Amino acid sequence: MMKLLIVMLLFVNICYSEPAKPTPIVLWHGMGDTCCFPYSLGHLTEYLKMKIPGVYVNSLKIGESTMEEMENSFFMSPNKQIEYACDVISNDPRLKDGFNAIGFSQGSQFLRALIQRCGHKIGAVKNLISMGGQHQGVYGLPHCGALQRESCDYARKLLNYAAYYSWVQKALVQATYWHDPLNEELYKVHSEFLSDVNNEVSINKTYIDNLSNLEHFVMVKFENDTMVQPKETEWFSFYEPGQAKKIITLQESDIYLQDRLGLKKMDEAGKLVFLSQPGDHLRFTEKWFFEKIMKPYLL
Numbered sequence: 001m002m003k004l005l006i007v008m009l010l011f012v013n014i015c016y017s018e019p020a021k022p023t024p025i026v027l028w029h030g031m032g033d034t035c036c037f038p039y040s041l042g043h044l045t046e047y048l049k050m051k052i053p054g055v056y057v058n059s060l061k062i063g064e065s066t067m068e069e070m071e072n073s074f075f076m077s078p079n080k081q082i083e084y085a086c087d088v089i090s091n092d093p094r095l096k097d098g099f100n101a102i103g104f105s106q107g108s109q110f111l112r113a114l115i116q117r118c119g120h121k122i123g124a125v126k127n128l129i130s131m132g133g134q135h136q137g138v139y140g141l142p143h144c145g146a147l148q149r150e151s152c153d154y155a156r157k158l159l160n161y162a163a164y165y166s167w168v169q170k171a172l173v174q175a176t177y178w179h180d181p182l183n184e185e186l187y188k189v190h191s192e193f194l195s196d197v198n199n200e201v202s203i204n205k206t207y208i209d210n211l212s213n214l215e216h217f218v219m220v221k222f223e224n225d226t227m228v229q230p231k232e233t234e235w236f237s238f239y240e241p242g243q244a245k246k247i248i249t250l251q252e253s254d255i256y257l258q259d260r261l262g263l264k265k266m267d268e269a270g271k272l273v274f275l276s277q278p279g280d281h282l283r284f285t286e287k288w289f290f291e292k293i294m295k296p297y298l299l
Contacts, residue, residue, distance in 0.1 A: 023126060024056040024095055025298065028085070030105030030132075030282070031174070034069045035059040041104070047286060051294060056094045060085050060107075078110055078176050078193045085110070086118035098124040100298055104282060105228075108133020109177065112211070113197040116261075119210030127297040129218045132228060132282050136238035136253075137179025137187075137194050140229025164190035181239035199260040208262040216297060217266060218273040220284075227281035235274050236263070 025048060029041050036042040036059060045057045062081050063069035072081065089095055103111035108130035115125050162168050163178040169192040176193035180186060188195045195201055199208070211217070221234040228234060236250040250256050256264050266272050275292055277284050 022052045022055040023298070024058065024099040026089065026095065026099050026101045026111070027057065027059040028101070028103045028107030028111045029059070029073070030107050031073050032070060033073065033104070034063075034066050035061040036066075047289075048294075048298075051290065052298065058089070058092060058095065058099075060088065073106070074173055075171060076173065077170055078106075078113065078173060082110060082114045082117060085114050086121060089114075089122045090118070095123045098126055100127045100129070101125050102129040102131065102293075103133055104131045106134060106173070106177070109135055109194070109197070112217075113193070115214070116197055116204075116207035116210050119213060120206065125214060127216045127218060128214050129220070129293060129297060130234070131220050131284075132222050132225065132234050133219065134177055134228055134233045135219070135236045136198070136233040136255075137177040137191075138174075138229055138233060139179055139181060139239065139244060166190070166192075169193075179233075179238065181241050181244050184241045198255055200255070203260060208260075212262045212266060212271075214266070214271060216271055216273050217263075218275060218293070218297060220275045220277055220293075222281050222283065223276050223278045225281045 027035070027041055027045065029035060033040050036045070041059050045059050048057050049055055061069055062076065062084060063072045101111045101115070103109070111128060112130070112133070112135065114122075115128060119125060163175040163180070164186055168175045169190065176191060178187075179191070179194060188200050196204075197207065219235050221231060222228075223231070225231040225234070230237075230239065230247055232238065232247045232249075236253075236255075237247055238253065240246045240248045250263065251267070255261055256267075259265060263272065277288060277292075
């Protein structure tokens, strides 16, 4: 009789125990945006809360005000932004048991860098979702296709001439992921952000270990992207070194073949996910986001 009573009490306790809380979500906005604009990440935050009742969303605010946050997306070194974000996340008790991370445009590579540099200090990141991130950098201008080819090439050369100056690297965020395929060594030596987080100069094993702990690294490429050049960087692909026409895939790159970030092993384990969306940069519907992102990785 006593055994039966104990079994019944255990059954009642299981049936009436509180349901598991949903996994929290961290968002990182892109260039010229903020954590909470009602027509961008503010709207997405509310959408996530509506679709996932009880979910905690931390949309990272890199600055004390809206104006400061927008300015920081252009002028605050990514290295400093990542240190700041690491401190914010480390001190958020609601994230200590783990979370999913979604980056938008440059916020994607910043979140990846945060995981690589700070993953052992923060709660475990389950899934990293990169929405239009520039993981191999950029070598082109927004809407450059509207210019004559000669003008476009001239603008590239002009930016490249200044991009790797130390003061430009420290003063302009976008210069830190400017990737010149015509001069790979200059890029590798003088990039103060991207070549480091891509382990292109030396191998930081902590970067590999922290990134490999992800359940999935989801990369979304926007097929009609007019903002990011080349758009294939959103799938970790880029121009073949020495020229700026032929694109090679991630799987054909030294980063993958030498497994400098552990991406080859992650790919073989089914952890890399490549999705495409037919719109322009960061243009997607709520229906697409729910079906392709939320259902498989957030719910």
